[in-house]
Amino acid sequence: MQKLIEKYYRSTNLPHIWCPGCGHGVVTMSIVKAIDKLQLDHDKTVIVSGIGCSSRASGYLNFDTVHSAHGRALPVATGIKLSDPELNVIVITGDGDATAIGGNHFIHAARRNINLTMILFNNNIYGMTGGQYSPLTPVNSRASTAPFGTMERNFDITELAKGAGATFVARSTAFHTQLLTDVIAKGIEHKGFSLVEAITQCPTSFGRQNKMGRASDMLKAQRDHAVTVEAAARLTPEQKAGKFLIGVLHQEEAPEYTEQYDAIIAKAQKGGK
Amino acid sequence: MSRVVLMQGNQACAEGAIAAGVKFFGGYPITPSTEIAEFMAKRLPQIGGKFIQMEDEIAGIGAIIGASLTGKKVMTATSGPGFSLKQELLGYAVITEIPLVLATVQRVGPSTGQPTSPSQGDVMQARWGTHGDHPIIALTPASVPECFSLTIKAYELSEKYRMPVILLMDEIIGHMRERIELPDSYDEIVQPQRKLPTVSKEEYKPYRGDEDGVPPMAAFGTGYHWHVTGLVHDETGFPNGSSNATQTLMDRLNAKITDHLDDIMMYEEYRLEDADIAVIAYGGTARTAYAAIDKAREQGIKVGMFRPITIWPFADEQIAKLATKVSTILVAEMNCGQLVGEVKRVVEGKVPVQLLAKYNNEAITPDEMLEAIINVEVTEPCKN
Numbered sequence: 091m092q093k094l095i096e097k098y099y100r101s102t103n104l105p106h107i108w109c110p111g112c113g114h115g116v117v118t119m120s121i122v123k124a125i126d127k128l129q130l131d132h133d134k135t136v137i138v139s140g141i142g143c144s145s146r147a148s149g150y151l152n153f154d155t156v157h158s159a160h161g162r163a164l165p166v167a168t169g170i171k172l173s174d175p176e177l178n179v180i181v182i183t184g185d186g187d188a189t190a191i192g193g194n195h196f197i198h199a200a201r202r203n204i205n206l207t208m209i210l211f212n213n214n215i216y217g218m219t220g221g222q223y224s225p226l227t228p229v230n231s232r233a234s235t236a237p238f239g240t241m242e243r244n245f246d247i248t249e250l251a252k253g254a255g256a257t258f259v260a261r262s263t264a265f266h267t268q269l270l271t272d273v274i275a276k277g278i279e280h281k282g283f284s285l286v287e288a289i290t291q292c293p294t295s296f297g298r299q300n301k302m303g304r305a306s307d308m309l310k311a312q313r314d315h316a317v318t319v320e321a322a323a324r325l326t327p328e329q330k331a332g333k334f335l336i337g338v339l340h341q342e343e344a345p346e347y348t349e350q351y352d353a354i355i356a357k358a359q360k361g362g363k
Numbered sequence: 364m365s366r367v368v369l370m371q372g373n374q375a376c377a378e379g380a381i382a383a384g385v386k387f388f389g390g391y392p393i394t395p396s397t398e399i400a401e402f403m404a405k406r407l408p409q410i411g412g413k414f415i416q417m418e419d420e421i422a423g424i425g426a427i428i429g430a431s432l433t434g435k436k437v438m439t440a441t442s443g444p445g446f447s448l449k450q451e452l453l454g455y456a457v458i459t460e461i462p463l464v465l466a467t468v469q470r471v472g473p474s475t476g477q478p479t480s481p482s483q484g485d486v487m488q489a490r491w492g493t494h495g496d497h498p499i500i501a502l503t504p505a506s507v508p509e510c511f512s513l514t515i516k517a518y519e520l521s522e523k524y525r526m527p528v529i530l531l532m533d534e535i536i537g538h539m540r541e542r543i544e545l546p547d548s549y550d551e552i553v554q555p556q557r558k559l560p561t562v563s564k565e566e567y568k569p570y571r572g573d574e575d576g577v578p579p580m581a582a583f584g585t586g587y588h589w590h591v592t593g594l595v596h597d598e599t600g601f602p603n604g605s606s607n608a609t610q611t612l613m614d615r616l617n618a619k620i621t622d623h624l625d626d627i628m629m630y631e632e633y634r635l636e637d638a639d640i641a642v643i644a645y646g647g648t649a650r651t652a653y654a655a656i657d658k659a660r661e662q663g664i665k666v667g668m669f670r671p672i673t674i675w676p677f678a679d680e681q682i683a684k685l686a687t688k689v690s691t692i693l694v695a696e697m698n699c700g701q702l703v704g705e706v707k708r709v710v711e712g713k714v715p716v717q718l719l720a721k722y723n724n725e726a727i728t729p730d731e732m733l734e735a736i737i738n739v740e741v742t743e744p745c746k747n
Contacts, residue, residue, distance in 0.1 A: 100590075103601060133586040138429070149590055149601060154583040156432065157592035158425070159455050165389075165422035169429025169437075170583060172413050173387050177433070177584050195425075198418035351413060358408035 091119070098122045098132075100152045107146055109217075111305025113264030113290030117211050118147045120267055120288070121180065124274035135178040138167040140192060143218045143292075144184035144211030161192030164199045167206050175348035178278065181208040185226035186216045189245055193225070200254035203282045204347035209274060210247060210285065213292035221295035232299040247287050252340050257282035259340040263289040265312040266336055273338060282346050289316075289334075365544045372510045372536040375543055376440075376466050377402035379514025382549040385464075386412040386435040389426030391419055391445060394478040395534045396468040399440035420448035424465065428452060431461045432591065434557070434582030436518055440466040443476060446485055446492065453527055454493030455593045457616065460525040460570070460578065462557060464517045467529060468537035469646075471724050480724035481534035481647055483697040489531045490675050496613060498620040500627060501529040501675040505649040507541035513672065515552055520627060522557040524619045525577050531674055533697065535647025535726055560587065570612075571598035576619045620676050628673050630681055634660065635667030640739055641689040642668045643682075643706055648695050648727055655732035666736050677705045686710040691739050695719040695727055 095101060099122070108114045125135060135153050139145035141160035148155040158166045163181050171179045188196050188210050199206060215233060216222040223233035223240045226247060230239045251259045258280040260273035270288055277284030291297060291308035302308050319337035322330055357363070370378070377399045380388075388403040400416065407414040413430070417423045420441055427437035441449055446467045456463055469485045471477035485492075489501040500520055504513045514530060521528040546552070558579040560567050569589040572578050578598075581587035590600040595612055597603040620627060631649075634656055635641060644652040652668045659666045669685055671678050682705075686692065691714055694703040703718045710716050719735040721727045 100601075133588075134584055136583055149592065152588050154432075154588055155590045156429070157590065157594065158428075159452055159593055162421065162425045162452065162455075165417060165425025166429040166432075168415070168417070168422070169387065169389060169426035169431075170433055171429075172415055172426070173430035173435050174433040174584055194418050195422055198422070351408075355408045355411055358405070359411075 094119070094122050094126060098125065098152055099150055103150050106150055108143060109294040111291065111293040112143070113213065113292075113309075114144055114147065114211055116264045116267055117209065117270065117288040117290050118150065120270040121182070121209055121274055122151070123271040124278060127271065127275050128278055130178050130278070134176055135180065136170055137180050137182060138163045138170065139182040140184070140187035142184040142187045142216065143213070144182055145187060147182050161187055161190070161195065163187070164192060164195040164206070164208070168199060168202075168204055171204055171206055172348055172351065175205070179206050180278065181206055183208060183210055185210065185212045185214060185247070186224035189225040189247055189250070197250070197254040200251050200256040200283050200285070202347045203255060203257050203344050205281055205283070207274070207277045207284045208286070210287050211290050212247065212287050213290045213296060215292050215296035217292050217295045221299055234299070248285065248339050251285040255283070256285050256340070257342050257344045258284035258338070260285070260338045261287040261289065261334070262336045263312040263316055264291060265309045266316060269318070269336060276338060280341065282344055365546050367542060367544050369540055370507055370543045371398060371538060371540050372504070372507045372532065373398035373468065373538065374402050375507045375510035376514050376530060376532065377406065378545065379511040380438045380464065380518070381406055381410065382511070382546070383515045383518035383553045384436050384549070385438050385518070387427060387430035387437045388412070388414045388439065389417050389430065389437070390423040390439045390441065391417055393420070393442045393445045395470055395537050396440045396442045396466065399466055403438070420445040421452060424449045424452040424456075424463070427463050428456055428461050431463050432583045436462070436522070438464045438466065440468070442468045442478070443470050443472045443485065444474065446488060450493040454495060454497060456527040457493065457497045457499065458593055459591050460580070461527070461591070462521040462525055463527045464514065464521055465527055465529050466514070467531060469531065469533040477724050479534070481697055481726055482722065482724070483533050483646055483648065483701070484722070485531065486674065486696070486698065486701040489529050498526070498617050499529065499675050500524070500526065500620065500673065501531045502629070502672060503531045503646045503674045504536055504672075505646055505670060506536070507539060508543045510536060511543060511545070516629070518553050519555070522553070523555055523577070524623065525557075525580060526619065529675075531646070533646045535650070564588070568598040569600040570596060572615050576615050576622060624676065624680070627676065628678055628681070630672050630678055631668075631670040633668040633670065635669060638665050638667035638689055640664065640666040640691050640693060640736060641685055642666060642693045642695055642732070642736065643671070643702070644668055644695045645671050645674060645702070648697055651727045651729055651732050652695060654729035655736060658729060658733050659736045664736060674702070677709070679709050682706055682709045686713045690714055692716045693719060693735060693739050695732055695735070697727065698722055
């Protein structure tokens with residue numbers, strides 16, 4: 091791991107700003123491991139993030155990196171990728187960033203099937219601003235802006251991604267780090283828009299308000315509630331109640347945006363025929 | 364050699380961008396600027412460039428910020444409501460020093476207002492629309508040929524100073540058709556190009572200004588591994604919340620403009636040599652002014668025009684000098700009075716500054732302006 095840190099992190103920017111027990115560091119390392127596993131060209135890999143706890147990860151990683159504006163990582167990433175399709179573009183975002191203020195960009199990036207890999211750090215809360223509810227905060231949770239519990243139904247972001255046209259959808263957790271690395275690598279390899287939901291614990295803002303115990307308790311909850319896609323196939327609906335799936339949830343082949351645009355260029359240069 | 368065509372202002376703007384070497388357009392349809400996007404959708408793929416219609420106005424500027432980071436010249440175009448939506452990332456481009464050109468074709472506002480009618484109501488929005496103290500360059504064309512040439516100039520300034528440049532058009536100019544002479548070749552039309560790093564990757568500081576205050580900008584994908592953030596940062600590009608870093612960054616950003624005013628400031632003086640009255644008009648309103656001034660001259664009134672082409676930064680020095688030469692200044696604009704406030708600030712009461720404001724969705728006519736000029740002379744007789 092020390093070697094990976096030396097190779098891929100901006101170690102002069104460490105230690106990171108995340109709270110003790112936060113899962114974001116683990117998820118970030120999974121991204122690095124996936125990049126290393128695939129031996130991506132260091133110079134041709136770009137990381138784009140939005141705003142929030144998760145999005146500070148871009149500053150720690152030694153690539154061309156963009157810490158963009160709140161919700162806007164995907165438009166910026168889309169511009170980078172379409173402008174230079176040779177680049178591997180990885181998007182780091184959080185639940186509020188991606189699904190509230192950036193929700194419109196999310197569904198359209200998925201619809202376009204542009205070859206981006208989006209890692210959504212889902213800690214179920216706005217951590218940086220101190221614990222407000224996001225569209226991924228489970229209904230009936232406590233948040234600083236929901237002192238009597240949230241009444242809004244939360245998205246299942248993997249279902250939303252599928253519905254919007256994402257061609258690769260996966261989920262893992264900060265507990266299941268090997269699987270997380272594996273699905274991130276698969277997402278990067280997939281040609282088209284990939285969403286990886288990384289469930290991560292926020293003991294400081296989400297856990298504390300919802301009496302979920304310490305970070306270790308929240309990690310155990312991830313362990314106890316997650317079921318792999320393969321294992322779930324053998325379970326009855328009753329056994330699956332209250333569980334969530336991890337692994338590759340959806341994958342299909344579809345025309346990729348930048349390749350389609352190359353065809354448009356060829357057509358335009360032949361006089362539109 | 365050149366070719367002569369009849370062209371619309373919006374199209375001339377887009378053609379100017381092509382001439383300047385634009386390779387990426389991201390935008391969203393909005394009247395009265397849509398022709399720019401339509402033109403780009405057709406022209407860019409023909410030259411191997413990329414056009415993308417994004418899901419909203421914010422995404423339009425977001426996409427070109429990304430494309431600019433890959434070393435390309437980029438453009439977005441919009442109008443009123445879309446200009447409001449783009450302000451967030453316009454500020455991002457200012458603080459991150461990402462070159463881009465944003466064309467906005469003013470229409471009647473606020474809100475949806477009147478999409479197909481002319482206005483100059485976004486002059487102050489162009490200056491202060493994005494939050495926080497910031498420098499900005501905005502250029503305002505008054506003819507179809509100038510839509511072409513100023514767009515090229517916008518790229519020159521944007522690339523040279525690493526900052527977004529606003530092309531502040533109005534519906535009159537955007538939708539007007541005029542004769543334009545286009546050069547046969549667009550090669551080398553933009554000088555200088557964006558500065559690239561000359562130091563090693565290890566030594567590169569993405570936000571260390573050269574002597575001109577402008578840091579060289581490495582294209583993404585070329586191995587420099589640099590960080591872009593909208594947080595206040597030091598020369599390394601990484602966040603630095605100290606008061607010293609904040610002041611240093613703000614001072615350098617502003618100095619990119621204030622140290623190069625001679626290079627950035629463009630204006631036209633029309634029949635001002637012996638003028639007692641100076642009309643200050645810009646964009647579509649300047650077209651009225653040429654006619655009104657010619658008519659007034661026929662009646663023996665010594666009147667001329669100062670036409671700001673660079674509208675931001677404001678022509679403080681030129682207007683202050685103007686105030687020592689004429690006895691009255693008449694500011695004409697299609698709004699309730701925006702640029703007039705800047706004129707008054709600079710003139711400091713040395714001569715009367717009057718306002719001809721029209722904001723009923725129609726252009727100011729030559730007769731209306733002539734009447735205002737005549738009335739100026741009646742109320743403020745020539746002192747010379």
